[in-house]
Amino acid sequence: PEWEVVDGERLQRSFAFRDFAGALAFVNLVGELAERRNHHPDISFGWGKATVTLTSHDAGGLTERDLALAEEIDHLPT
Amino acid sequence: PEWEVVDGERLQRSFAFRDFAGALAFVNLVGELAERRNHHPDISFGWGKATVTLTSHDAGGLTERDLALAEEIDHLPT
Numbered sequence: 001p002e003w004e005v006v007d008g009e010r011l012q013r014s015f016a017f018r019d020f021a022g023a024l025a026f027v028n029l030v031g032e033l034a035e036r037r038n039h040h041p042d043i044s045f046g047w048g049k050a051t052v053t054l055t056s057h058d059a060g061g062l063t064e065r066d067l068a069l070a071e072e073i074d075h076l077p078t
Numbered sequence: 079p080e081w082e083v084v085d086g087e088r089l090q091r092s093f094a095f096r097d098f099a100g101a102l103a104f105v106n107l108v109g110e111l112a113e114r115r116n117h118h119p120d121i122s123f124g125w126g127k128a129t130v131t132l133t134s135h136d137a138g139g140l141t142e143r144d145l146a147l148a149e150e151i152d153h154l155p156t
Contacts, residue, residue, distance in 0.1 A: 020109070020112060020113065020118040021109075021113065024105075024106070024109045027102075027105070028102070028106070031098070031099075031102045034098060035098065035099065040098040040124060040125045041124065042122065042123070042124035043122070043123055043124065044120065044121070044122040045120070045121055046118060046119065046120035046121065047118045
């Protein structure tokens with residue numbers, strides 16, 4: 001599945017993994033990108049799955065920063 | 079906030095942190111406990127916050143394994 005716009009203000013994508021450790025490893029990679037850009041998503045994960053939600057709280061919606069981070073996340077290994 | 083029972087079948091607790099990195103560090107500690115017990119929660123987190131949800135999917139509800147993991151999580155640094 002690709003990124004979806006939710007409620008017109010959030011960008012969300014789900015990812016599948018082999019197990020819990022695979023999901024957690026991905027979550028840590030997303031965390032590294034987030035810290036580097038100082039732009040922090042909400043992340044939900046569990047056994048074999050993770051969902052990343054991006055928005056720009058200070059702008060009250062989506063901005064270029066969300067799109068840029070989404071594109072970087074798309075290049076992570078899953 | 080302490081653990082709450084949700085829908086009679088899940089145990090859920092939210093935790094607060096100083097920032098995104100603090101939440102991610104906690105999430106990794108929970109992940110280590112989960113792997114050691116081979117019992118895996120669902121985790122949601124973002125800037126300054128994390129929520130852990132425990133259930134025993136194979137049993138269709140809460141079991142001793144959830145209570146034991148909850149107690150271990152309570153001893154993690156936050």
